[in-house]
Amino acid sequence: MRKDEEKNQSSNSSNEESFNVQRFLRKRWVLPAVYLGSAALVISAVFWLQSPDEGAMPGEDFEVEEQPIGEGTEFDEEAVPVTATQEIVQMPVTDENEVEVIGQFYDYDATAEEQQAALVYYNNTYYQNKGIDLAMESGESFDVTAALSGTVVSAEKDELLGYVVQLDHDNGIVTHYQSLEEVDVEEGVYVNQGDVLGQAGRNVYNSDAGVHVHFEIRQDGVPVNPQSFFGESFETLVESKEEVAADEDIVSAEEDGLPEEGPVIDEGLFDEEPVEEAPADDEDSEEDEQEDADEEEAGEQEDLDGEEEDQDE
Known part of the structure; x- marks a missing residue:
């Protein structure tokens, strides 16, 4: 009998607890609060993962030396500007x-x-x-x-x-x-x-x-x-x-x-055409032919004069 009463009491208490949880979750502010809490946990974890390791940072006695830039280094050459490909070729005058x-x-x-x-x-x-x-x-x-x-x-x-x-x-x-x-x-x-x-x-x-x-x-x-x-x-x-x-x-x-x-x-x-001159040999040959013709004509005339003289005699 007593055992039955204890079972009834325990079942009643569990029912009351489940009822209270359901009643608690039905409140409007519960779910937003849960979401905000979860978001806060996620953001905290991200920041924690991205935070630097202080053990890896140099101590106060760590000295930083600057690389000298001067003769014998690969950075001492002056930069040489080049013609911009966007430039337009201009006439070499002001106007x-x-x-x-x-x-x-x-x-x-x-x-x-x-x-x-x-x-x-x-x-x-x-x-x-x-x-x-x-x-x-x-x-x-x-x-x-x-x-x-x-x-x-x-x-x-x-x-x-x-x-x-x-x-x-x-x-x-x-x-x-x-x-x-x-x-x-x-x-x-x-x-x-x-x-x-x-x-x-x-x-x-x-x-x-x-x-x-x-x-x-x-x-x-x-x-x-x-x-x-x-x-x-x-x-x-x-x-x-x-x-x-x-x-x-x-x-x-x-x-x-x-x-x-x-x-x-x-x-x-050039449009000018060279002027052709008669060869000197041709001129000489023409003169020779003319002289030969004159001599032949003179000879014929002498023969005619001789025939006339013979007829008169």
Whole structure:
């Protein structure tokens, strides 16, 4: 009997506890509180895992030595700027509207008339123009600027060409500026696009052009037509596959002291035809024939006179 009462009491108490738990969970704030508590535990665990190990940190006596930068280290070389591929090739003048092209690039594919207009006459010889010549209509001097950013590899005076400046733009691209009256840059200096290199002047080689600047673009040493690349990007210039055939009869500048503009020997460039003269032997033969005819006629006349005299007798 007593055992039955104890069982009944224990079952009643368990029922009351389960009822209390269910009643507790039915409250609105219980579940949010559980979620927030779980989130707090997760965040705490993440921070704990990411916290540095203090045992691995250097102590107070740890000294940090700086790597010296000077001679003999791999970091002492100066950074060399390169031509930006986004640059657009410009005319080598401050204002392109103030100048005009007075000398064209010699193009092997041009017409005979255009090729004849692209010749430079010097020392009784015609030379092919490897660039273009720019001048003002008034004949005044003007500032010559860098068509592209680059490094000055040469800035010196030439007896025939005047002052000459060459800029290296990497990727095998070099620009030449000739017939300068004076220069404002020196070898080894990096110049930006549009910087003034010097002023246009005269030279002995192309004296007929007057005050002008001779401008060339060379790709791996081969001259290309600058007018084909004005307004184009530097990347286009590098990637261009334009090739200019080299004339085997062009005289090297190193051999005769002249610019690399060899004499043109294409006879089709000129319209004048040589005047043919009669050979001297033909003239002599005609004179001999005339003399023989005169002598024969004189002989016949003498025979006629002799016959007349015989008849009179």
